[in-house]
């Protein structure tokens with residue numbers, strides 16, 4: 094409403110200014126015209142000596158102009174007066190002072206009342222100059238009414254024109270507003286959806302202007318929000334899983350420790366053999382707990398750090414020989430054929446030897462744990478370009494394809510029942526992968542069910558030792 098009032102005010106002011114301009118334009122034109130004609134009369138006066146001829150010519154001019162022409166002499170007395178038909182009354186009587194400006198050499202332009210003359214007139218008066226002297230004054234006038242009428246009709250035209258323009262502008266702006274607000278409304282809907290937690294909604298971007306840019310940045314924001322929220326949700330899920338995994342891993346040994354120690358304290362276990370068995374179990378589970386906590390802290394430190402401390406040149410052949418040597422007796426015990434092949438004795442990497450041993454120990458330990466008696470574990474070291482590949486292969490049951498991508502996750506165990514007793518914590522491969530990554534290397538696995546598994550550690554070689 095305020096805008097409409099404002100527009101109307103602007104319109105009124107502009108029409109007012111315009112109509113004033115129209116008025117002065119038309120008055121000016123008329124004045125120019127009359128002055129020109131008055132100068133014509135002046136020329137006639139100067140060129141004609143006979144006053145009859147002058148009178149006749151002025152009469153014709155007055156008829157032609159539809160105006161009254163008066164000529165005054167230097168004393169201010171009227172010498173000639175030629176009226177037209179329009180003039181029912183007597184011609185205007187000018188007071189002597191009225192022509193003062195003309196006698197001073199100037200022109201007079203006047204619109205409105207003169208003396209007691211009954212109608213408004215438009216009048217001009219010019220001097221006649223002969224031999225550098227002002228000898229006469231020529232006055233031309235006509236009623237003002239027709240001029241005013243002309244002004245009024247022009248004013249009307251401009252008023253209606255302005256109104257029409259306004260109308261068209263309003264219709265056009267409503268149309269433009271509609272086409273502009275449509276995408277804005279859609280954006281509003283998307284913003285609303287985002288506020289309600291529905292992320293990722295998109296608006297169609299149709300134009301390349303500011304509105305289009307706004308739409309695409311809204312789309313961008315929506316998409317980014319969706320990704321961020323999903324990432325947060327994933328992280329949250331991982332955290333929850335982690336907490337429940339840890340609690341699960343802790344509960345089993347704690348239950349064993351609690352119930353066995355209660356049984357002993359309650360005096361329920363009489364036989365020394367049985368009591369020893371209980372105590373052994375308690376010790377075993379305590380060790381398990383300690384190992385779990387140690388591994389967790391270890392993994393946490395590895396994940397937080399970007400580099401490893403205590404880096405040195407590590408001879409890979411030696412590393413492989415030492416770590417696999419540690420498993421010789423276990424392999425023999427399980428009747429597993431443990432085979433080591435070193436293809437290049439000189440290969441060296443830059444690394445933390447204890448950490449690399451940890452990786453090898455877990456891989457070989459896993460392989461032996463998953464191999465049946467009579468089976469075989471092959472450890473091989475070979476150079477490929479500027480990398481060294483250490484593979485640990487077994488001919489155990491292998492890893493099902495749907496599980497293979499998960500084995501690197503913390504606490505992940507393919508055979509869930511193995512969490513008891515001799516089973517590990519499921520942190521080994523997560524730790525191993527992180528260690529290898531911190532060495533600038535990678536660790537991969539290939540396996541087919543029933544065909545065993547091959548774990549391959551790939552590390553960059555340092556040659557210039």
Ligand SMILES: Nc1ncnc2c1ncn2[C@@H]1O[C@H](COP(=O)(O)OP(=O)(O)OP(=O)(O)O)[C@@H](O)[C@H]1O
Nearest residue numbers: 459460463500506507508517518519520521522546
């Ligand atoms: N050579 C293998 N053959 C078959 N499955 C394997 C082999 N190595 C690992 N896995 C599977 O991957 C899981 C994860 O191994 P990982 O070394 O991380 O944990 P873990 O050996 O169970 O416990 P930890 O190493 O912490 O004592 C194992 O529980 C097992 O299910």
Ligand SMILES: [Mg+2]
Nearest residue numbers: 455459517521
């Ligand atoms: Mg393991």
